[in-house]
């Protein structure tokens with residue numbers, strides 16, 4: 001063989017060998033990729049869904065979708081590829097988690113989630129229903145103010161009219177937890193749903209996070225060194241990448257003023273609904 005042909009053949013062979021050796025060094029399975037969420041925080045609005053998601057992001061095996069996705073309630077027509085594109089990239093050992101509080105009260109969300117992933121793990125965080133309703137109203141009030149819309153009537157007048165609690169008023173009806181959880185239990189096995197005590201998440205986040213790690217079948221990883229109590233904010237905050245991170249100012253803000261009479265009337269209103277919820281989920285909470 002001509003010497004020139006031989007040497008170009010040899011250098012081609014060597015280059016190809018180097019190329020294929022490099023390729024074989026890459027572990028494709030370990031490359032980050034987008035995957036549908038194994039766990040979904042499905043609500044309840046104003047019960048600590050953001051705090052729960054951010055605390056979970058401290059876990060080395062969890063990546064979170066940063067924004068609320070609203071796929072199963074509002075954006076179903078965008079299709080599954082769009083949903084996937086909203087997910088974070090995860091490594092092989094990691095799971096992705098998304099939170100959209102609106103799923104809890106949506107009629108379509110349970111069957112749609114089941115259709116996409118019948119093994120989905122659902123996280124539901126609940127809070128004392130009267131405080132949740134007032135927090136919900138406060139958010140609506142402040143949003144209108146920010147958008148320069150006409151001022152909303154006060155909560156006392158919207159929640160109770162002529163002595164009757166307005167059960168259909170959304171801030172009130174969202175707190176009737178048993179009405180909504182039924183739709184989920186019609187479709188999902190109770191073992192697929194883990195309920196987090198939102199009031200306890202405020203007081204003792206690690207206790208609740210430990211239970212979530214167990215439910216998600218992850219190693220206990222989040223620990224005391226990753227969170228701290230911020231006495232100015234009066235909430236637990238996170239230490240992440242050598243930074244101290246608290247939730248934004250819309251979390252834990254002062255509620256709109258509500259009379260004691262309204263609070264007492266609402267407590268009485270929710271009492272039988274709470275009992276019903278406890279019965280269905282086979283568990284009680286510090287509120288009744």
Ligand SMILES: Nc1ncnc2c1ncn2[C@@H]1O[C@H](COP(=O)(O)OS(=O)(=O)O)[C@@H](OP(=O)(O)O)[C@H]1O
Nearest residue numbers: 045046047048049050051135235236247251252253
């Ligand atoms: N660690 C920590 N820091 C700040 N806030 C915390 C925390 N843990 C729970 N919470 C409570 O979260 C409430 C807001 O709930 P959500 O995040 O579910 O609200 S939203 O539906 O996404 O708008 C928010 O409700 P409000 O106090 O009524 O504003 C908080 O009480």
